[in-house]
Amino acid sequence: MENLIKKLDLSDYITSFLKLFAREKSIILEGDINIHYKIISELSKYNINQPLNVENLDSQLMHIQKQGVLRVYEIYEFIKIINYFLYLKKFNFEGKLLEMIDKIIIPADILKICEYFDDKANLKDGIDEDYDNIKQALYKNKEEIKQSLYKIINSSKIKPYLVDMQVHFINSEECLLVRGGFNHVLSGSVIDRSNAGFFYVIPHSVSDLKQKQSDLKNKQEEILFKLCKEISHIFEKNLLFLKFINKEFDKFDHYQARIFFSKIGDKNFILPSKNAENRLVDFCHPALSNPKPITIDFSKSVIMITGVNAGGKTMMLKSILSSIFLSKYLLPYNAHKSTVVSNFKSINAVLDDPQSVKNDISTFAGRMVEFSKLFEVKNAIVGVDEIELGTDSDEAASLFKVIIEDLIKNDIKIIITTHHKRLAALMASNPDVELIAALYDEENQRPTYDFLQGTIGKSYAFETALRYKIPLGVVKRAKEVYGEDKDRLNELIERSSDLEREYKQKIEKLDIEIANMQRISNNLKDQKEQLDEHIYSEKSKLHKEYKDARDEAKKAIKAKMVKESHQHLNISHKMAKEIQVEKVQEEIEFKVGDRVKYRNTKGVIVSIKGNKAFIENDMGIKVQVMIVDLSRSGNPPPKIPSKKAVVTIQKSETGSIKLDLHGQRADEAIENLDKFLSDALLAGFEEVLVYHGIGTGKLAFAVKEFLKKHPRVKSFEDAHPSSGGFGAKVIKL
Structure with missing residues (x-):
């Protein structure tokens, strides 16, 4: 960790934080970072004093365990810890913080010892x-x-x-x-x-x-000594408590140090998130005295930073890694609260030249050693400065392209700085790669320390050389050697990458527009279905009005003119069937397994026979319907909550409890009876009445046989003499 802190230029920052500890310890805060964050957030609402400096008491705890006698100053170190928790218990905490404080129950004999000493570790008067x-x-x-x-x-x-x-x-x-x-x-x-x-x-x-x-x-x-011996004996009896409170003190010391550190310079705590989004907003690296805030999105797997020399590329890389490091250990830093960073298991920085005479290793070989270790890790973030360092740039570009693509598969995020456009051009087409360019002010001939996402940056080597006092004549001759052709080639590479990114952006825009058109088309279909339902509803109302009128007519002519009344009723039936409402409908071919909609219910087609289909609705009821009455339904059946099962059945608006089959042929009557029963089931009727008459008995026999085979008919019997007697059937569903 110390090596990483040094590489990221965080040494002074961490040292200034460590000075706020009451006793020396690591910056690592063990435990659930989410709970720590909640407690720190709650604790920061209170104005609490920092704890007094306390010595490390591990050896003293070991001494007590071995029945040793502590010195007065060692006893007082424990008393300082206990007094601090007594001070904390005076606050009216809430939530997780209250739970934590309530767990600390100080034994009575320990509390008595705390009263023995004054603030300077001297024994008070009256004790002995x-x-x-x-x-x-x-x-x-x-x-x-x-x-x-x-x-x-x-x-x-x-x-x-x-x-x-x-x-x-x-x-x-x-x-x-x-x-x-x-x-x-x-x-x-x-x-x-x-x-x-x-x-x-x-x-x-x-x-x-x-x-x-x-x-x-x-x-x-x-x-x-005699008094210390007695106190040490009491401490021995409460050894587990002392170990516990010693550990809890370190935890609170971590919290308090972080809170006081955040107040210096108005820093913010950024809790690592579990999603893939990564975005720095107004981040300032602590090593810079007058930093320019950085705002950058590094959500993609590979971030490739190119551009002007001495333009802040390496500091950008260090800033990204520093934000991840500080968030990982819940240390506050200067960034906007909207900053989002992920949680990585490990952070690796390949920033230095690994060349060593002692270890007999070259720059490139050292880099390869570093990269070979990365194939064994997962969920890591790696920062590589000047990735092509130490070997031929063209070969390095091809090699690192393949290495980077393999590392992406291992869930590794890579931050790269480079001046070689070939590697950037090779990686530009990869959707997991984000290009970032450090910008240069050509008018004032100096870097702006600003960054532009989505493009390859120019190095401006000649301009940088002039800025650092290289003679103008030397730079001019260098430009002549470099040649205009190569300069144009670099411009073409940059332009090609820009065009490719522009092409991808246009494709994404077109995809969005296509999705919008599809949504509009679906909305129009839904509106058409609603219109069809409205028309069908109006037709149903007309049927109902006709039925009511027919019932009234039947009552009026019941006592006389029976034959003539039946003729009029048959005419009215025929007229009702001739009521047609044109339904706007396109021809649709259905097959078994399709999800369909029939009136107000939805279901799946079980079988198809001619112009009819058996469907099983979402409530498990099978009904036979005409195919022309079906429409497609892509919506899945609603999910039923596991805790409480609720079944809702939409009643049919056209359902009736009576059906008159007089004057109909057997096949026509059975078809109408089947449809009548289906509508009755959908309407939720438990008992219906069917008039078939006596006549020759053929129609009555056909009705009886059909009812025996119908899966939803519980029972049926002849009606009461007042309701038709042998010429009617009472059917229970």
């Missing part, structure tokens, strides 16, 4: 009586030493030998600075000499007090 007494004795002893020294300084005998009137602190000892011969008036020990040759002396009267001070400190250390 003996410790308090010694502390008081040490303070009194210190005052006695101070008074003794001032008494000696103010003595008239010693004044001639004093260099100054100050008390000096040398080698952790209070002493006086005196001249030679001091031993005539002062009894003491020399502990050091000054640069001027004077003596630093501790008076013997002070030495006795110092010895007493030393004895008191030893007793104080004994009491502290």
